[in-house]
Amino acid sequence: MIRGALSGCLLLAGLLVMPGAMAASRYYDIEPVEVAADTYVVFGAQENFNDANHGAIANTGFIVTDEGVVVIDTGPSRLYGQALREAIGRITEQPVVQVYISHAHPDHFLGNNAFDDVSIAALPGTIDAVRAVGSDLAGNLYNLVGAAMRGTSAVVPDQAVESGTTATFGDHRLRLLAAAGHTAADLMILDTTTGVLFAGDIAFHDRAPTTPNADIDAWRAVLAQTRAREFAVLVPGHGPSTPDDAPLSQTGDYLAWLVDRFTQDANDGMSAAEVMFQPLPERWARLAVQPGEYRRSVSHLYPAIEQSALPERTE
Amino acid sequence: MNTISKTLALMLLVLAMPAAAAASDDPLDSSQWRYMLRQYFPDAKVVFDDRVQVVAPDYAEDSLATPVQVRAEGLEDVERVLVLADHSPINPVLDYYPVRAAPAIGFHFKVQQATPIRAAMRTADGTWHVGGVWVDAEGGGCTAPSVGSASPLWESRLGEVEGRLWARGDRSQRLKFRVVHPMDTGLAAGIPAFFIRSVTVSDADGRTLARLEPDEPVAENPVFALDLKHAGAVTVEGRDNNGNVFSARIPAPAS
Ligand SMILES: [Zn+2]
Numbered sequence: 001m002i003r004g005a006l007s008g009c010l011l012l013a014g015l016l017v018m019p020g021a022m023a024a025s026r027y028y029d030i031e032p033v034e035v036a037a038d039t040y041v042v043f044g045a046q047e048n049f050n051d052a053n054h055g056a057i058a059n060t061g062f063i064v065t066d067e068g069v070v071v072i073d074t075g076p077s078r079l080y081g082q083a084l085r086e087a088i089g090r091i092t093e094q095p096v097v098q099v100y101i102s103h104a105h106p107d108h109f110l111g112n113n114a115f116d117d118v119s120i121a122a123l124p125g126t127i128d129a130v131r132a133v134g135s136d137l138a139g140n141l142y143n144l145v146g147a148a149m150r151g152t153s154a155v156v157p158d159q160a161v162e163s164g165t166t167a168t169f170g171d172h173r174l175r176l177l178a179a180a181g182h183t184a185a186d187l188m189i190l191d192t193t194t195g196v197l198f199a200g201d202i203a204f205h206d207r208a209p210t211t212p213n214a215d216i217d218a219w220r221a222v223l224a225q226t227r228a229r230e231f232a233v234l235v236p237g238h239g240p241s242t243p244d245d246a247p248l249s250q251t252g253d254y255l256a257w258l259v260d261r262f263t264q265d266a267n268d269g270m271s272a273a274e275v276m277f278q279p280l281p282e283r284w285a286r287l288a289v290q291p292g293e294y295r296r297s298v299s300h301l302y303p304a305i306e307q308s309a310l311p312e313r314t315e
Numbered sequence: 316m317n318t319i320s321k322t323l324a325l326m327l328l329v330l331a332m333p334a335a336a337a338a339s340d341d342p343l344d345s346s347q348w349r350y351m352l353r354q355y356f357p358d359a360k361v362v363f364d365d366r367v368q369v370v371a372p373d374y375a376e377d378s379l380a381t382p383v384q385v386r387a388e389g390l391e392d393v394e395r396v397l398v399l400a401d402h403s404p405i406n407p408v409l410d411y412y413p414v415r416a417a418p419a420i421g422f423h424f425k426v427q428q429a430t431p432i433r434a435a436m437r438t439a440d441g442t443w444h445v446g447g448v449w450v451d452a453e454g455g456g457c458t459a460p461s462v463g464s465a466s467p468l469w470e471s472r473l474g475e476v477e478g479r480l481w482a483r484g485d486r487s488q489r490l491k492f493r494v495v496h497p498m499d500t501g502l503a504a505g506i507p508a509f510f511i512r513s514v515t516v517s518d519a520d521g522r523t524l525a526r527l528e529p530d531e532p533v534a535e536n537p538v539f540a541l542d543l544k545h546a547g548a549v550t551v552e553g554r555d556n557n558g559n560v561f562s563a564r565i566p567a568p569a570s
Contacts, residue, residue, distance in 0.1 A: 271538075273371060274384050
């Protein structure tokens with residue numbers, strides 16, 4: 001599907017020069033929370049994109065080492081990225097030396113504009129996706145949240161991450177774990193020094209998972225593998241961090257329920273709109289962004305499941 | 316609530332039942348409605364009626380295939396169901412004649428921009444009963460080429476039908492079928508309109524159970540869900556605007 005004809009508007013908006021600091025703080029209230037030694041998370045709103053949260057719905061994080069600051073995800077816009085950088089500057093005098101992007105969704109990488117003097121690393125699949133659809137995603141987000149997007153463009157990460165490698169910054173050793181399922185390329189980062197696992201959008205917590213580019217089977221397999229890992233703190237892509245695997249099991253349970261629900265509905269002959277508007281069980285209705293996210297998932301996932309419930313070519 | 320106010324509320328509800336309003340007071344407040352009235356219902360009696368329900372998401376996640384379910388609760392003698400989108404280069408979405416079927420149909424359609432999607436149901440007395448909802452969208456659904464038009468593969472499968480029946484109570488069945496067809500609107504540059512023009516569902520004796528006339532905005536490889544007042548196998552036959560025909564026999568449900 002071709003979406004986001006507004007990239008042209010974005011370019012235009014980029015020409016409007018604003019004093020960065022003032023504009024950034026006008027839109028974004030960045031309050032880093034220390035979740036472990038040297039490790040901070042800026043928690044996003046548990047909402048869909050809107051012009052009140054200015055797109056800041058995902059968690060971003062950073063690790064302060066004595067060889068510089070490592071940033072994990074840059075948020076939804078140039079101004080968010082600038083505000084994040086200013087917040088880091090209030091905590092440490094160390095410069096930002098490395099950015100990692102977890103995956104190619106607009107709430108996670110469109111702050112790259114504020115870090116274009118730093119190496120930005122991502123999985124090869126993420127780099128390809130940002131190159132292919134980054135501008136469309138930025139255009140769509142401009143449409144949804146408006147002025148806070150000014151000056152934002154899709155900066156393609158310049159460094160490919162090799163799965164299973166370890167990157168060392170000061171005394172922090174980061175294991176870079178390639179996964180897939182939420183999208184075609186999902187990077188998780190395990191800081192073996194502190195035991196903090198940045199799971200990206202492989203894990204959602206108390207917020208309905210998003211599925212526009214999902215491979216549910218692959219995602220569930222990654223969730224099962226990740227539950228078997230040792231970690232001290234889990235930072236999901238959306239929602240509060242935990243000392244246990246609650247976000248992993250919640251995300252896995254929701255995806256399993258979603259597939260079972262759709263399979264049963266398809267075998268009962270229900271139309272997609274009927275599936276969309278049926279009531280949700282209490283456990284899943286109370287997640288943030290419901291029932292909207294569930295309805296989006298019907299659009300993403302039901303057509304294939306519906307088709308598999310019809311017999312092959314009726315003569 | 317005490318009994319008296321409950322009774323009162325119930326009476327008010329009954330009074331409000333055929334919630335008919337003047338056709339000029341569009342509950343969806345669309346600038347296009349007066350034009351739609353003139354264009355599609357000249358000289359006809361048109362009322363807004365809450366019994367006509369259109370179920371569709373308030374935002375089109377996929378502007379090439381947005382699900383919609385049309386149905387009527389407690390409206391008898393519906394002879395024709397016209398589905399229309401106000402803000403679309405092609406307003407008519409689908410025309411449905413539920414001959415021996417409930418006035419209900421589920422399918423997907425293309426959304427060009429934010430628009431009301433409406434169902435108008437004509438009852439035997441000639442009155443059109445109208446209901447609808449707004450669907451917001453990023454858009455572009457009608458002017459985008461179909462996936463099929465970009466690939467030669469679909470040509471060998473053009474007109475293939477996959478269908479299934481489900482028993483739904485006494486002598487009623489849900490019929491769902493999918494037809495392989497690009498459903499090109501003719502609005503994408505260089506790709507002429509190419510779409511299914513008519514589909515007839517009949518019983519084993521050849522009696523028509525339902526007839527539908529899709530328009531260009533119906534989604535590619537359309538899936539239709541109908542509620543037939545009939546038990547047993549049916550035949551689905553159709554033709555597109557280029558004269559290609561297709562047909563399939565859908566066997567009775569297994570149980
Ligand atoms: Zn996200």
